[in-house]
Every structure is written in structure tokens, then in C-alpha cells.
Amino acid sequence: CGGVAGGARRRERHPLGPSWAAGGSRAVAKKPRNVSETLQGAGLRWPALIALGTLATFVALASSANVQVHAGDEAEIPSAASVVSKVSRVSRESRGIRKPRIIVVGLGSGRCGTLSLSEMLSTIGGVRVTHEDDHRLLCKQWLWMETSEEERNETAKEILLKYQKPGPFDANRTVLGDVAFYHLPYAELLLKYDDRVRIIILKRDKIGYMTSANRWFDATESYPFSHKVQRDIRGESAATRYVTAADHFVACYPKYPPSVVEVPAQEGDVWVNRTSRAWPTEKSLHQGRLSKKIYNFSRAYERFWEEYYEEAEPLVARYPGRVRLLRMEDLNNLGLMNEVVRWLGLLDAKVRSVIHAHKRRPRG
Numbered sequence: 001c002g003g004v005a006g007g008a009r010r011r012e013r014h015p016l017g018p019s020w021a022a023g024g025s026r027a028v029a030k031k032p033r034n035v036s037e038t039l040q041g042a043g044l045r046w047p048a049l050i051a052l053g054t055l056a057t058f059v060a061l062a063s064s065a066n067v068q069v070h071a072g073d074e075a076e077i078p079s080a081a082s083v084v085s086k087v088s089r090v091s092r093e094s095r096g097i098r099k100p101r102i103i104v105v106g107l108g109s110g111r112c113g114t115l116s117l118s119e120m121l122s123t124i125g126g127v128r129v130t131h132e133d134d135h136r137l138l139c140k141q142w143l144w145m146e147t148s149e150e151e152r153n154e155t156a157k158e159i160l161l162k163y164q165k166p167g168p169f170d171a172n173r174t175v176l177g178d179v180a181f182y183h184l185p186y187a188e189l190l191l192k193y194d195d196r197v198r199i200i201i202l203k204r205d206k207i208g209y210m211t212s213a214n215r216w217f218d219a220t221e222s223y224p225f226s227h228k229v230q231r232d233i234r235g236e237s238a239a240t241r242y243v244t245a246a247d248h249f250v251a252c253y254p255k256y257p258p259s260v261v262e263v264p265a266q267e268g269d270v271w272v273n274r275t276s277r278a279w280p281t282e283k284s285l286h287q288g289r290l291s292k293k294i295y296n297f298s299r300a301y302e303r304f305w306e307e308y309y310e311e312a313e314p315l316v317a318r319y320p321g322r323v324r325l326l327r328m329e330d331l332n333n334l335g336l337m338n339e340v341v342r343w344l345g346l347l348d349a350k351v352r353s354v355i356h357a358h359k360r361r362p363r364g
Contacts, residue, residue, distance in 0.1 A: 099166065104175060106129070107180075107183055110216075111208075112209060113331050119355045121351075123352065124346060128173050129176070135252065184312055200323075203313075205328075206306075225255060225297075260299045261295070261300050337351045
């Protein structure tokens with residue numbers, strides 16, 4: 001009976017902890033190994049420990065804010081909102097959230113490797129460079145021709161704002177950026193406003209651009225240099241029935257006069273709108289898929305390419321060390337691309353392979 005009673009006594013919960021319950025009053029208490037065991041030995045459980053930890057945090061914050069309470073004086077007690085804000089800031093700092101060291105802005109006429117560049121850079125740890133990420137903000141009009149400097153300044157500040165306060169997904173990125181042809185109107189303003197900005201200009205030869213652009217706009221049934229011509233290409237009924245992905249970018253392009261955009265095509269012309277890859281038939285005209293008018297786009301493509309690089313290339317001379325010009329072919333040169341990576345301040349990083357983005361989606 002004594003053994004059973006002794007066993008029962010050893011199994012019952014002791015108010016001073018398990019070390020006392022093991023052998024009654026004759027048992028020697030084990031020395032607590034840490035504060036947690038000390039508090040548990042005193043009968044405090046995890047809810048109480050959490051409450052004590054929270055209280056200690058608030059006391060530490062109050063001390064760091066130099067809050068002093070004296071008898072008979074009016075105490076300056078921080079509001080709950082200010083304490084929560086400070087806790088959040090401390091939490092963010094403990095997770096290492098910071099602004100990026102470098103902001104990459106990619107330029108190029110389009111159809112020149114901009115998507116491949118963004119994907120190659122984004123393969124590096126700590127880097128995220130998007131492609132045409134914020135076109136709904138920026139594609140308002142061809143801004144350096146049609147808006148005031150004040151409006152361009154405001155838009156440039158909006159672009160930089162997202163890099164001043166990166167979201168949780170980009171919290172620990174060393175390099176952030178975006179590659180898009182429509183950044184050109186703001187490029188110089190971004191360089192002036194933020195020393196972290198680095199610009200990469202991609203350039204494809206003129207004929208290569210014209211050929212690829214014509215395939216792209218033909219496939220998407222879009223013609224961004226003239227709203228009238230786009231309606232003519234689709235037909236009035238088709239133009240109101242659907243919107244293609246390229247339509248969102250129409251506002252990013254300049255609009256040219258009829259002498260440039262309404263050039264009738266001749267049989268055998270290369271740069272023409274032919275969605276069916278053939279000259280129109282009675283059936284295609286009846287379906288509204290093709291216009292009775294067929295235009296030669298070469299003048300518009302050529303003018304856009306020339307205007308774009310007349311504006312972009314002088315930035316290299318005006319901002320040496322912060323702006324680089326790359327040919328589209330340079331994307332195939334891993335040695336040169338890794339030199340660009342070091343130029344961005346990523347001394348230990350490397351691009352491991354060449355990426356041809358549009359070979360997965362061949363459209364030029």
C-alpha cells in the first residue's frame with residue numbers, strides 16, 4: 001500500500017513543479033536552466049509568460065521614447081497607435097526590409113529584347129526587374145511631345161514612389177526595376193531625382209525592328225500610330241467588338257499625320273496590315289476581318305525608331321557611368337552581360353544562361 005500511495009504521491013501535480021513532485025520533501029529540487037523554467041516552477045504557464053513578454057516590450061518602447069513619469073507631474077504617455085507603429089517599425093527592421101540599392105530602368109523601341117533583358121536580370125538572387133509592369137499608369141500619351149514639364153515631373157515621382165516603399169515581396173531585394181519602351185519621356189527626370197537610378201538602353205537595327213513590329217501589330221490587329229487607321233484595319237464593327245492586349249499600349253505611341261500613316265500599299269509591299277497573311281478576298285471583306293484599305297506602315301515604323309533613339313542615345317553622354325547602351329545582340333554575350341551585372345553593383349552575382357523570351361512565344 002505504501003508503494004502505491006508513494007507512486008500516487010509522485011504522480012500528482014506539485015505546486016512547486018515536477019522536481020518536487022518526484023520525491024516529496026526529501027527530493028532535491030533541480031536547478032532551473034533558464035528564466036522560462038524558473039517561471040514555470042513558480043506555477044506560471046505559457047499564457048502568463050506571453051503576457052509578461054508583451055509587457056516587457058511595451059516597457060522597453062516607453063523607455064526608448066524617453067517617457068518619464070514623476071509623482072505630481074503630468075505624464076506624457078504615448079498613444080496606442082504610436083506604440084503599434086513603433087512595434088511595426090522595429091519588426092520591419094528586424095526582418096531586414098530596406099530600400100533597393102539600385103533602380104534599373106530599361107529603355108528600347110520595343111521588339112528589341114526588352115523582355116529577355118528583364119528575365120535574365122531577374123534570375124539573379126536579390127534582383128527583380130519586371131517588364132512593362134505599370135503601363136496603365138504611364139501610357140497616357142506620348143508625353144514629351146504633348147504634356148507640360150510639370151505633368152512629367154509628377155509622373156516621374158509616382159514611378160519612384162513604388163521603389164521608396166517596396167512591398168513585402170520585394171523587401172530584401174538589392175535591385176528593383178522595370179523595362180519598357182514608354183519610360184523614355186521620364187528617363188532624364190528619374191536620373192535627376194534619384195542617384196540610385198541606372199538606365200540600360202537596348203537597340204535593334206532599324207530593319208529588324210520594322211519587320212518584327214509589323215509582325216506583332218499584324219498579329220494583334222493593332223496600329224498604334226493612328227486611331228483612324230486602326231479602325232480601318234479592323235472594320236468599324238470589329239473595332240467595337242473586342243480589345244486586344246496591345247490596345248492598352250496605344251496611348252504610349254505618338255500619333256502621326258496622314259502623310260505618314262495613310263500610305264496606300266502596293267502589291268508586294270512588305271510592311272502592310274494583312275492579318276490573314278494574304279490580300280483580302282470577298283469572304284474576308286464580308287466578315288469584316290480586313291479593311292478594303294491596305295496601308296504601307298514603313299514610314300511610321302521608321303519615323304518612330306529614329307525619334308526614339310534621337311531622344312534616348314544622348315543620355316549616355318550626359319550621364320556617363322549611369323546609362324549604358326546595348327545592342328540586342330549583346331544579350332547573347334554572357335561575358336558582357338555579367339559586366340553589366342557588376343556595373344549594377346552585384347559584384348558576386350552572375351547571369352548563368354542566355355534567355356530568348358520570344359522563342360517561347362514566337363512573334364518576331
